[in-house]
Amino acid sequence: FDDRNSWPELEKQNKSMEDYYKVQNIVPESEWEDFLKACRDTLPTTFRISPVCTFADEIREQLKSRFTDLHVEDVEMDEDDERLQPPKLIPWYPQELAWQMSISKKAIKRTAVLERFHKYLIAETETGNLTRQEAVSMIPPLLMDVKPHHRVLDMCAAPGSKTSQLLEFVHAQCGANGVPKGIVIANDADLDRCSMLIHQMKRINSPSLLVMNHEAQKIPMLWAKSEDGKKVPLRYDRVLADVPCTGDGTMRKNVDVWRKWTPAQAMGLHKTQLQICTRAVELCEAGGIVVYSTCSMNPIENEAVVSAVLKRFKNCLELEDVSHELPELKRRPGLLTWKVKDRKEENKWYNLEDVPPNLKSVFPESMFPPADAADLHLERCMRVLPHDQNTGAFFICKLRKTADHMAPSKQKEVESVSVSEDTKTTG
Known part of the structure; x- marks a missing residue:
C-alpha cells in the first residue's frame, strides 16, 4: 500500500513575504500577479551538456533531432496534468549546451518513450556528460x-x-x-x-x-x-x-x-x-x-x-x-x-x-x-x-x-x- 500521494499539497502562500517584496518594489505593480503565479508553478527540470566531454556534439544533436520530436498524444493524461512538451534549449546559454523540460514523474512512468528518454538522461549524467543544474x-x-x-x-x-x-x-x-x-x-x-x-x-x-x-x-x-x-x-x-x-x-x-x-x-x-x-x-x-x-x-x-x-x-x-x-x-x-x-x-x-x-x-x-x-x-x-x-x-x-x-x-x-x-x- 502506497499512501505517499495522500498528503495535502502545501499551500503556496506567505502574506509576510508577499507584503515585504511589494514594499521593496522587486517588480512593478502591473507584473505582480504574473510574478506570484510563476513563483507558485513547478520549476522545470534543467540540465547542461559538458563542453569537454568527448561526445558533447553528438549529445546536443540527439537532443535537437531525436528528442525534440517526442510525441505522446496517445497517452491518457489526468485533467490536472500539463500538456507534455519536448525538451527545449535554454536560449541564453552558450553553444546550445543547456536544456529544460517540464515533464512530470507521472508522465514518465506512464509513457514508454519518455521512460527511455529518462533512462538516457540518467546514463549520460552518471558518465559526467550531463549535469542536472537549475538554470x-x-x-x-x-x-x-x-x-x-x-x-x-x-x-x-x-x-x-x-x-x-x-x-x-x-x-x-x-x-x-x-x-x-x-x-x-x-x-x-x-x-x-x-x-x-x-x-x-x-x-x-x-x-x-x-x-x-x-x-x-x-x-x-x-x-x-x-x-x-x-x-x-x-x-x-x-x-x-x-x-x-x-x-x-x-x-x-x-x-x-x-x-x-x-x-x-x-x-x-x-x-x-x-x-x-x-x-x-x-x-x-x-x-x-x-x-x-x-x-x-x-x-x-x-x-x-x-x-x-x-x-x-x-x-x-x-x-x-x-x-x-x-x-x-x-x-x-x-x-x-x-x-x-x-x-x-x-x-x-x-x-x-x-x-x-x-x-x-x-x-x-x-x-x-x-x-x-x-x-x-x-x-x-x-x-x-x-x-x-x-x-x-x-x-x-x-x-x-x-x-x-x-x-x-x-x-x-x-x-x-x-x-x-x-x-x-x-x-
Missing part, C-alpha cells in the same frame, strides 16, 4: 571569464554544480587528455557536504581540483616565493562567492520556503554574507574578478552587501556592467533603494536615521541603502525573476578588483600621512 545557477560561472591558466576559488562550493562548470572552463581548449595549468579550489564549511562534493566531482575525473573545508570568511591566505625569493601572497584570478542565503528564490522547487520565510532570516545572514564577500575581495588578485551571488531576492542579502563591500574597497573595486553578456538572458537591474523591516513588528519599517540607539547592532548601517547608491552603480547588479523566462530567482553581480588593496587601518595611516604632508606644503 539560474548556471549564470555566475558564465560571467567569470575563466581561462585554462587561472587559479579559481569557489568559496561555498557544495553540492558542486557550479564547481563542475568552473572545472569545465579550466579544461576548455586543453583537448580530451590535456592538463590545464590552472586549478579550481572548491571550499565548503560543512565536512559532510565536502564529501558529497568530492563524490559529485568524481564524474569529471579532473587533476585540477582541490577540495578544502574552511568557513568561507576565514579561508587562509596561501603564500609562495617569488623569483627573487621573497614571500608573496598567492591570490586567485577568479573568485566565486555564492554565499549561504535565505533561498527564497528557490520557492518553486523548495516549497517549504512558503511556510518558513520571515524577514528576520535575511538579517541573521547579512553579517556572514558581508564577511564572505569581503574575504573574496581580499583573496582576489589585482585585475581579477569576484562574482557574488545568492538564490535570494532580498536586497538585505544582495545590494546591501555589495554596496558595503564597494565602500570598504572604494579605491580598488568596481561593479562591472554585464548588460552585454548573455544577451538573451532577461534580467532586472539592481535596486538603488530599499527598506529594512523590523524583526518582530509586522508593519514597522526603518530608515537608517530611524533606528533607536539600542538597536544599532541589530540594524547596522550596512543593511541600509547608501546615499551614494547611484555613484556605486548598483544598477549594474542583476536580479533574475521567475516570470521572465520560467526560472527560479537569483541575484548576481560581477566585481573587478582594479588594484591591490590594503587593510582599512593601513589605508587610514596612508590618508593621515597624506594630510600631514599637504599641511606642511601649504603651511
Whole structure:
C-alpha cells in the first residue's frame, strides 16, 4: 500500500513575504500577479551538456533531432496534468549546451518513450556528460571569464554544480587528455557536504581540483616565493562567492520556503554574507574578478552587501556592467533603494536615521541603502525573476578588483600621512 500521494499539497502562500517584496518594489505593480503565479508553478527540470566531454556534439544533436520530436498524444493524461512538451534549449546559454523540460514523474512512468528518454538522461549524467543544474545557477560561472591558466576559488562550493562548470572552463581548449595549468579550489564549511562534493566531482575525473573545508570568511591566505625569493601572497584570478542565503528564490522547487520565510532570516545572514564577500575581495588578485551571488531576492542579502563591500574597497573595486553578456538572458537591474523591516513588528519599517540607539547592532548601517547608491552603480547588479523566462530567482553581480588593496587601518595611516604632508606644503 502506497499512501505517499495522500498528503495535502502545501499551500503556496506567505502574506509576510508577499507584503515585504511589494514594499521593496522587486517588480512593478502591473507584473505582480504574473510574478506570484510563476513563483507558485513547478520549476522545470534543467540540465547542461559538458563542453569537454568527448561526445558533447553528438549529445546536443540527439537532443535537437531525436528528442525534440517526442510525441505522446496517445497517452491518457489526468485533467490536472500539463500538456507534455519536448525538451527545449535554454536560449541564453552558450553553444546550445543547456536544456529544460517540464515533464512530470507521472508522465514518465506512464509513457514508454519518455521512460527511455529518462533512462538516457540518467546514463549520460552518471558518465559526467550531463549535469542536472537549475538554470539560474548556471549564470555566475558564465560571467567569470575563466581561462585554462587561472587559479579559481569557489568559496561555498557544495553540492558542486557550479564547481563542475568552473572545472569545465579550466579544461576548455586543453583537448580530451590535456592538463590545464590552472586549478579550481572548491571550499565548503560543512565536512559532510565536502564529501558529497568530492563524490559529485568524481564524474569529471579532473587533476585540477582541490577540495578544502574552511568557513568561507576565514579561508587562509596561501603564500609562495617569488623569483627573487621573497614571500608573496598567492591570490586567485577568479573568485566565486555564492554565499549561504535565505533561498527564497528557490520557492518553486523548495516549497517549504512558503511556510518558513520571515524577514528576520535575511538579517541573521547579512553579517556572514558581508564577511564572505569581503574575504573574496581580499583573496582576489589585482585585475581579477569576484562574482557574488545568492538564490535570494532580498536586497538585505544582495545590494546591501555589495554596496558595503564597494565602500570598504572604494579605491580598488568596481561593479562591472554585464548588460552585454548573455544577451538573451532577461534580467532586472539592481535596486538603488530599499527598506529594512523590523524583526518582530509586522508593519514597522526603518530608515537608517530611524533606528533607536539600542538597536544599532541589530540594524547596522550596512543593511541600509547608501546615499551614494547611484555613484556605486548598483544598477549594474542583476536580479533574475521567475516570470521572465520560467526560472527560479537569483541575484548576481560581477566585481573587478582594479588594484591591490590594503587593510582599512593601513589605508587610514596612508590618508593621515597624506594630510600631514599637504599641511606642511601649504603651511
